Amino acid sequence: MKPSVTPISSRDKxxxxxxxxxxxxxxxxxxxxxxxxQAGLGKxxxxxxxxxxxxxxxxxxxxxxxxxxxxxxxxxxxxxxxxLRLEAWVDGLVDVLATYPCAARLLMRALVEDDPFGPExxxxxxxxxxxxxxxxxxxxxxxxxxxxxxxxDMSIPHSxxxxxxxxxxxxxxxxxxENLLGQPLVSSDAVxxxxxxxxxxxxxxxxx
Amino acid sequence: MKPSVTPISSRDKxxxxxxxxxxxxxxxxxxxxxxxxQAGLGKxxxxxxxxxxxxxxxxxxxxxxxxxxxxxxxxxxxxxxxxLRLEAWVDGLVDVLATYPCAARLLMRALVEDDPFGPExxxxxxxxxxxxxxxxxxxxxxxxxxxxxxxxDMSIPHSxxxxxxxxxxxxxxxxxxENLLGQPLVSSDAVxxxxxxxxxxxxxxxxx
DNA sequence: CAGTCGACCGACCGGTCGGTCGAATAGCCG
DNA sequence: CGGCTATTCGACCGACCGGTCGGTCGACTG
Numbered sequence: 001m002k003p004s005v006t007p008i009s010s011r012d013k014x015x016x017x018x019x020x021x022x023x024x025x026x027x028x029x030x031x032x033x034x035x036x037x038q039a040g041l042g043k044x045x046x047x048x049x050x051x052x053x054x055x056x057x058x059x060x061x062x063x064x065x066x067x068x069x070x071x072x073x074x075x076x077x078x079x080x081x082x083x084l085r086l087e088a089w090v091d092g093l094v095d096v097l098a099t100y101p102c103a104a105r106l107l108m109r110a111l112v113e114d115d116p117f118g119p120e121x122x123x124x125x126x127x128x129x130x131x132x133x134x135x136x137x138x139x140x141x142x143x144x145x146x147x148x149x150x151x152x153d154m155s156i157p158h159s160x161x162x163x164x165x166x167x168x169x170x171x172x173x174x175x176x177x178e179n180l181l182g183q184p185l186v187s188s189d190a191v192x193x194x195x196x197x198x199x200x201x202x203x204x205x206x207x208x
Numbered sequence: 209m210k211p212s213v214t215p216i217s218s219r220d221k222x223x224x225x226x227x228x229x230x231x232x233x234x235x236x237x238x239x240x241x242x243x244x245x246q247a248g249l250g251k252x253x254x255x256x257x258x259x260x261x262x263x264x265x266x267x268x269x270x271x272x273x274x275x276x277x278x279x280x281x282x283x284x285x286x287x288x289x290x291x292l293r294l295e296a297w298v299d300g301l302v303d304v305l306a307t308y309p310c311a312a313r314l315l316m317r318a319l320v321e322d323d324p325f326g327p328e329x330x331x332x333x334x335x336x337x338x339x340x341x342x343x344x345x346x347x348x349x350x351x352x353x354x355x356x357x358x359x360x361d362m363s364i365p366h367s368x369x370x371x372x373x374x375x376x377x378x379x380x381x382x383x384x385x386e387n388l389l390g391q392p393l394v395s396s397d398a399v400x401x402x403x404x405x406x407x408x409x410x411x412x413x414x415x416x
Numbered sequence: 417c418a419g420t421c422g423a424c425c426g427a428c429c430g431g432t433c434g435g436t437c438g439a440a441t442a443g444c445c446g
Numbered sequence: 447c448g449g450c451t452a453t454t455c456g457a458c459c460g461a462c463c464g465g466t467c468g469g470t471c472g473a474c475t476g
Contacts, residue, residue: 024322025236025321026234026236026237026321027237028233028234028236028237029234029235029236029237083415086414105320108316108320108377109320111377111380111381111382111384112313112316112317112320112380112381112382113233113234113382114232114382114383115383135388145414149416150415150416151414151415151416152408152412152414152415152416154405154408154414155401155405157388157389157390158378158389158401158402158405159405159409159414160388161377161378161381161385161388161389161402162374162378162405162406162409164377164381165373165374165375165376165377165378166370166373166374167373168373168377169316169319169369169372169373169376169377170366170369170370170373172319172320173319173320173369173372174319174320174321174322175322175323176319177369180343180365180368180369181365181366181369182365193363193366194366194369197362197363197366197367197370198370200360200362200413201367201370201409201410201413202409202413202414202415203413203414203415204360204412204413204415205408205409205410205411205412205413206294206353206359206360206362206367206410206411207291207358207359207360207410207411207412208357208358208359208360
């Protein structure tokens, strides 16, 4: 039990502030000087911990995706009906996006980017693998449901896209969404309401 | 009828290439040199037509939002049941997003940004007004439906967010979405399928 | 004590950023 | 033709970009 003299390592501090900044202003909108400054370091010190801006970004992204996958994987692997699993999936995803307010923005930005990252970049590649795992999970879940006849026949890729759009976008919408809702996106009331609205939409649509 | 000697004005050419570039790489990711170059002009000439980068961006955004509003406004004002109006709204929005492939990305980026544009910027403010008009339209449409009892009771702001996420995100997802679908996002097949999936989701949800 | 090591720093590199300026050019009207 | 405005241009600016370099400092090791 003496894991660290420094209660929070500089490396983690950098990741922490980089996550916030990349989420807020995007990859191109963030300068490493600002990251360093907010981490309480000189800019040169960033390069001691990360070999490039790309690598730092990739690691931030991978960390966020990892958190999401850690929540979602047990759910898609659980042993209940596809309907309940889907409900739990939405529930879990909304929870984790609400818990880490930067995650949705970071993720949405990454999805909307044509990744300009060359074929070879260790950290970014790792992040993409994690994302692929998440997708595989929800795809399998929907597929199960369709084959068991509890979900109607559907285009699974389109439905996956709709699920992503309906969950991730909402928490990525920042000021815009808060103006629309009239309250913080991650207030417990808004989170609860968003969950029930999503689940009702998935179960019965909008009609009375 | 002699508005222009040049059949396509430099100004329009600039707007055209700026739209593509801002959509592809975002505000911070695009340099004015590149815009000028692709428009076949020197960088200084941009500043003859637009007083700043912000102003150019605002005008691009306003133009895109204007196209969308031009499609959606007649629909929300039409004289049929809310259910049919909603279906037409989704149909129209999907069509316009598929017609102008940059629109969705530009819009999604704008929504995810906390607009860092100061209180006063003519062009950006104008764009926000257009957006506000679009939102007012869909809000009113849903409200009508709920009050007439054809839509179930719901949180309208949350449903608006879900609609935006499900439509705009899909067409903004670029490479990622195309990999998921296995075909171009704007292929007529994918567009048709996305429409029917959305409408079925709104009408009956996912259940069999 | 000397040697090594990870963490950190300021100074600096070439290059690009958004933006300005004054001069040159092109098309119009008289 | 002369004058005028609109348009374009290259040269330039200060600020900032991602990234490198040489070196300092303190903790640990033999």
